[in-house]
Amino acid sequence: MRTALTVLAPVAGTVVDMAAVDDPVFSAGMVGPGLAIEPDGVRGGEAVSPITGRIVKLHPHAFVVQHDDGRAVLVHLGIDTVQLGGAGFTTHASEGDVVQRGTVLVTWDPAAVRDGGRSAVCPVVALEATPDAVARLAQVGTTIEHGDDLLAWG
Numbered sequence: 001m002r003t004a005l006t007v008l009a010p011v012a013g014t015v016v017d018m019a020a021v022d023d024p025v026f027s028a029g030m031v032g033p034g035l036a037i038e039p040d041g042v043r044g045g046e047a048v049s050p051i052t053g054r055i056v057k058l059h060p061h062a063f064v065v066q067h068d069d070g071r072a073v074l075v076h077l078g079i080d081t082v083q084l085g086g087a088g089f090t091t092h093a094s095e096g097d098v099v100q101r102g103t104v105l106v107t108w109d110p111a112a113v114r115d116g117g118r119s120a121v122c123p124v125v126a127l128e129a130t131p132d133a134v135a136r137l138a139q140v141g142t143t144i145e146h147g148d149d150l151l152a153w154g
Helices: 110-115
Strands: 005-008 013-017 034-039 046-048 053-059 062-066 072-076 089-091 104-108 122-126 134-136 149-153
Antiparallel strands (some): 034 122, 053 062, 062 072, 072 122, 089 104, 134 149
C-alpha cells in the first residue's frame, strides 16, 4: 500500500466541484478526478506546485508535476486559455525541473482572463486516478489559499 499523497491548492480562491467546470473533459472526469478553484482576482495570480516532483509538462496556461512514485497532477489555469498563446502568463520554472510543493511555477492575471471573456477556473486533476483513490480535503464553496491542503490521493 502506498502512502497518501497530499495535493495542495495551486491558487488562492474558492473551491469548485469539478462537475461544475464549463469544459466537458474536466467536468466528466475524463483525465482524472479532482477539484477546481475559482481564483481570487488578486491573490489567485500565483500558481504553485501542488506536489513535490518533476515538472513533466509546462505551458504558460497549464502544468503537470509528477511525484517520484509516478503519480502526476495537472493544473490548468483557466478554460480555453491556450488560445491566449501565453499572453498574460509568466513561467518561473522549466520542464524537467524538480520542485518542492508550494514553489511558484506560473504568475498570471485571473481577472484579465475573465475580462477577456474566458473562465479563470483552475481544475486540479489527479491524472489517471480512479475516483475512489482521491479524497477531498477542502469543501466546495470554501475559500482556500495557495498551499492549503486540497486533495488526498491514496
